[in-house]
Amino acid sequence: MSGVGLVIVGSLVVVVLAPSGVESIRLEYPVDAGQDNGDGCPSMGPAAPHVRPGPTARGTRPRTRPAASPIPPPEDHMPTGAPAAEQAQRCTLADVAARAGVSSSTASLAFSGSGPVSDATKERVLAAASELGYAGPDPRARSLRRGRSGIVGVVVEERVRSAFLDPVKLQMLDGLSDAIAPLGAGVLLLTETGRGANAVSIEDAPLDAVVLVGCSPRLGESLEVLRRRGIPAVAIEGDPGDDIVEIGIDNREATRAGAEYLRSLGHTDVALVTLPFDAARTRGPLTPDLEHVSTADTASERLRGARDVFPGIGGRVAGGSSIEEGLEAARALLRDPAGRPTAIIAQSDLLAAGVIRAAEELGIRVPEELSVIGFDGIRPDGLQADLTTLVQPSVAKGRAAGEAVVRMLAGERPASVRFTSELHVGDTTAPPRA
Structure with a gap:
C-alpha cells in the first residue's frame, strides 16, 4: 500500500504519494547568474520554477496546474554544499543588516523575535528586508543549528x-x-x-x-x-x-451510559456496529475469535461498555469508520425482518449515519422501528436527523x-x-x- 505524506509549513503544502501515483515532486530553479537590479541584490530573472512529476499510476492522468509565480529558493544560511549559482542569486541576512545599519546578529534577533532588540530597530530591519525582497533566514539552516527537523x-x-x-x-x-x-x-x-x-x-x-x-x-x-x-x-x-x-x-464508561439509556427506554434486543478489531480490518460478524485477537483498544473498550449492560450483545465489525462501512454492516443486521434488533449502538457517528441510511433503504423508520446511537458528537454529511450520540471533545x-x-x-x-x-x-x- 502506498505511503502518503502531507507537509504543511505556513502556506506551503507539499503532497508526496508513493509508490503509486506521483512518486516525487521536485521544484527546479533556473540557473541564471542574474544582473544587479539596483537594490543591492542580484536579479532572480523572470523564469518560474517548474514541477517534474514522477510516473503516474495506471489508469490515471497527470493533473495540469496553472502557471506558478516565481518561487525563490530558500534564504541565506544555506547548508554547505548548495550550488554556488543558487547562493549567488539571493539577498542575504548580511545585505539586510547593511541596509538597516545594524550587525548581522542584531538582524537575526529581529527576525527570530528573541533577544534585546528594540521595536524601532526591528521595524528598521524588517523594512530593509522588505525593500530587498528578503523573506527571512533559511528554515533548513535553523533546523541544522537546533539539531531538529522542524x-x-x-x-x-x-x-x-x-x-x-x-x-x-x-x-x-x-x-x-x-x-x-x-x-x-x-x-x-x-x-x-x-x-x-x-x-x-x-x-x-x-x-x-x-x-x-x-x-x-x-x-x-x-x-x-x-x-x-x-x-x-x-x-x-x-x-x-x-x-x-x-x-x-472514557470509552467504556461512555458506551455503558449509552447502553443504559437504551435499556431505560425498554430495549433488550440491541446490536453493535463496531470499529475494526485487527490490523487486517476484518469485516463480518463479531465473533469470540476476533475479540480474542483484538489489537484495537478503543473498539474493545467500547464493546466492554455495551456488554456491561447487555452481556450477550453481538453485531457486525466494520472495516473502518465511514458511512459506507456502517451501511454495509447494517444491511447485514437488518436484512432479515425476523432477526432485526430494535436498537443499534454504532462505535462512531459515521458508522451510525450508515446504519440510518441502511434503515431508510429497507423502509425501516428511525426511531419508531429502530433506535440508533453513535459516538463522537459530529454531524455527518447528509444526515438530517439529530443523532443520539456520545460527544467527545475532539x-x-x-x-x-x-x-x-x-x-x-x-x-x-x-x-x-x-x-x-x-x-x-x-x-x-x-x-x-x-
Missing part, C-alpha cells in the same frame, strides 16, 4: 484521504496544530502502512516527535518503530504503555496532544490526559415498538 509527524491509521473525510480527525488536527504553533514546526501526515523504497514512513522520515491519531489496530507496531528510533510520541486513544503519553477518553484532545509534544521537546515529561464524554439525546432513539 517536523511533527501525525500518523493516521487509514489512507490520508479517509482521514480528511472524518470530521473527528480534522477536529483533532485543528487542536494539535494550534498547540504546536509556538514550535514553528511543520506537520507531516503519514499513514501507518507506508511501505516501499519511495514511501513516506515513520521508519525513516525526519521527525522531532510523532502524534498517533485514531483508534488503530496497528498502534503497537507504530510505537515499536518510534521506540527503536528514540522519537518522542503521543497516542490519541489506545493503550500505548506506560512510557508513552496517552490522550484518551479539538481538546488534539490540543492536549500538541501541548504534550511542546513539553516533551522542552525536555519535560508530560502526564497522560483522560477526557470524559457526554450523552447527547437526539431524535434517533425512542422506546421499542410494542
Whole structure:
C-alpha cells in the first residue's frame, strides 16, 4: 500500500504519494547568474520554477496546474554544499543588516523575535528586508543549528484521504496544530502502512516527535518503530504503555451510559456496529475469535461498555469508520425482518449515519422501528436527523496532544490526559415498538 505524506509549513503544502501515483515532486530553479537590479541584490530573472512529476499510476492522468509565480529558493544560511549559482542569486541576512545599519546578529534577533532588540530597530530591519525582497533566514539552516527537523509527524491509521473525510480527525488536527504553533514546526501526515523504497514512513522520515491519531489496530507496531528510533510520541486513544503519553477518553464508561439509556427506554434486543478489531480490518460478524485477537483498544473498550449492560450483545465489525462501512454492516443486521434488533449502538457517528441510511433503504423508520446511537458528537454529511450520540471533545484532545509534544521537546515529561464524554439525546432513539 502506498505511503502518503502531507507537509504543511505556513502556506506551503507539499503532497508526496508513493509508490503509486506521483512518486516525487521536485521544484527546479533556473540557473541564471542574474544582473544587479539596483537594490543591492542580484536579479532572480523572470523564469518560474517548474514541477517534474514522477510516473503516474495506471489508469490515471497527470493533473495540469496553472502557471506558478516565481518561487525563490530558500534564504541565506544555506547548508554547505548548495550550488554556488543558487547562493549567488539571493539577498542575504548580511545585505539586510547593511541596509538597516545594524550587525548581522542584531538582524537575526529581529527576525527570530528573541533577544534585546528594540521595536524601532526591528521595524528598521524588517523594512530593509522588505525593500530587498528578503523573506527571512533559511528554515533548513535553523533546523541544522537546533539539531531538529522542524517536523511533527501525525500518523493516521487509514489512507490520508479517509482521514480528511472524518470530521473527528480534522477536529483533532485543528487542536494539535494550534498547540504546536509556538514550535514553528511543520506537520507531516503519514499513514501507518507506508511501505516501499519511495514511501513516506515513520521508519525513516525526519521527525522531532510523532502524534498517533485514531483508534488503530496497528498502534503497537507504530510505537515499536518510534521506540527503536528514540522519537518522542503521543497516542490519541489506545493503550500505548506506560512510557508513552496517552490522550484518551472514557470509552467504556461512555458506551455503558449509552447502553443504559437504551435499556431505560425498554430495549433488550440491541446490536453493535463496531470499529475494526485487527490490523487486517476484518469485516463480518463479531465473533469470540476476533475479540480474542483484538489489537484495537478503543473498539474493545467500547464493546466492554455495551456488554456491561447487555452481556450477550453481538453485531457486525466494520472495516473502518465511514458511512459506507456502517451501511454495509447494517444491511447485514437488518436484512432479515425476523432477526432485526430494535436498537443499534454504532462505535462512531459515521458508522451510525450508515446504519440510518441502511434503515431508510429497507423502509425501516428511525426511531419508531429502530433506535440508533453513535459516538463522537459530529454531524455527518447528509444526515438530517439529530443523532443520539456520545460527544467527545475532539479539538481538546488534539490540543492536549500538541501541548504534550511542546513539553516533551522542552525536555519535560508530560502526564497522560483522560477526557470524559457526554450523552447527547437526539431524535434517533425512542422506546421499542410494542
